[in-house]
């Protein structure tokens with residue numbers, strides 16, 4: 001993997017990741033250095049006693065050394081809040 005000088009890179013920079021790690025599909029790469037990841041999740045519906053499929057969308061930061069395109073499966077990790085909507089970073 002190439003070196004990068006991105007301070008917000010979890011591998012080469014000083015950004016520490018913590019907490020939950022999710023895997024999901026990239027649904028949007030329209031914004032620079034940000035991707036929208038769709039995470040499938042199952043939600044139990046008490047009334048019907050069955051599981052309902054849900055999808056949640058998470059905005060994640062893309063470090064300089066990561067090449068991400070729409071449709072990719074990526075792993076993201078929780079980190080400190082990077083902007084108003086971002087507190088996750090792509091790690092793989």
Ligand SMILES: [Zn+2]
Pocket residue numbers: 002003004005006009010011012013063064065066
């Ligand atoms: Zn890097």
